Amino acid sequence: MSASFLSEVKFLLDLKLSFMLSLCMKGSEMVLNKYILFLVLVFLFSAPLAAKAYCNKEYHRELCVIYETEDFQTEFRRLLLAASKGDTEAQTSLGTIYDTGAGVKPDKEEAIKWYRLAAENGDTSAQYSLASILYSGKSVAGDYGAYKNKGDALKWYKEAAKNGDISAQLALGGIYRLDYMDRENALKWYRMAADNGDQDAQKLYEEITKEIAKESNE
Template identity: 30%
Template sequence: MLRQALRTTSTLLLFVFMLTPVLSRAQEPEITVSSKAYKRQFKTMLQRAEEGDANAQNSVGGAFAMGDGVVEDDEAAYRWLRKAAEQGHAAAQYNLFLLSTQKRDSENTLEAPVKWLQRAANQGVLQAQFRLAEFYRQSRVKHKKRRERAAMYYAMAAKQGHASAQFYLGWCYDKGVGVTQNESKAARWYLKAAKKGQVDAQVNLAVNYIDGRGVQKSQAQARRWFLRAAQQNSAIAQYNLGKLSQARASSRGNIIEAYVWTSLAAEQGLGAAIRERELLRSLISPSQLSRAQARVRRWSKINSDNAQFDLQLESRRSFPVTEPISGLEALLPKKGKADSQR
């Protein structure tokens, strides 16, 4: 009996001994690049993550989330990002929110992911501040003072230079949403966003110049900002630019300009522009119409090409990431910064 038991025990021990290395290999990340330097660097980063380095945990989690140099693994990404997030790593908190809402479809509520979003926002992560403001404005996150909180987080992001946040903060002051209405402050925030190319801010600022709300009335400034937005293919700006050109129709060239901008807006389906284009057609000569239509074709080609380039760029990566979790440079933080957090 003893001899048989020993044989059985030996067999069992042999089985466990043989099985353990197989499990260890299965748990090792599968690196997809052939670079030996990358493999060494990832191994070092993984070791630091296992030792509790939050910076390294964020980078390793990001690599798994994106499939950057390793086989994409959402579970491993979530595990490492959560470890870093629980240590208070702001970028990891935002990245964990992104992963939870965009790649892990296990939760039907935003409540848990928004917890990480709020922590990141309160630590100054720009993208988190803007995203959280959007959630409050759109009522995707319930709160008794959601409008005030939306304005607060827009202000945080706006002060860090986020163009869309600057536009929405201007809109809050313009409409009195979550803040006391103030047309001068609205115009100032619209201007900051407009200078960065934010098209909605350019349109609203132009309208303010037309109406003299928060700024001194100026047709020239209205035209300036409508033109910038129209060149970005804003149908409303194109239509309004056409109307301004009609008002200056003392010169024969302006009727052509009016037709061009009105036609571009009409091509985008703006009903008022479609009707206005028919009226302008009856006011210009055949030679003027020919010149105007040639300009419309050139602008349409430019807008179409721009849209195609934008689409190609947007489709390259479906998971919008922040800087901390994208690329090899995220895997290898600058020496001084990494060492300071060891």
């Protein structure tokens, strides 16, 4: 497996995380188009440089192990075995691999299957990834429209958010504010993310609070 291929795969997985959060927070087709364009440009011109920023062992140890070795197939078979035995980290890793086509042919059914298994086993990363796909019907790797289910997505966003995932808390704030025009619930989730130290959530919370105060004084 070539070093350039490994670099592109690492960057793709890193980009997927920022893409899903931005899509859910802003709720705009324009956001999707910009990220797809950005993905294409980076792969053409700067994938090797961007790869250095990826592979945080504290975040996803299994993926780091895979892409730091040349023997991908050996590691992939090990992941499959571990995942089939209930290893949630391996299940989440397989979901990401099948979702992005990192070393294997993209397979939406397999991606959903492994994300869901890991989510049901309490993995917050899988809960967030699954929720993002189900809510938007989109991912970096392609169109998941056939799997779109906003009700199920909200369930998994809330599970991840209750487990302390700030990205899920922010996503819920954006969904309730922009999609449901429900400022009360938006404030709830932004407050939770702000209490966990997210400055963007704090700004959004203050922005909505000022909107409400202004309307009450008119």
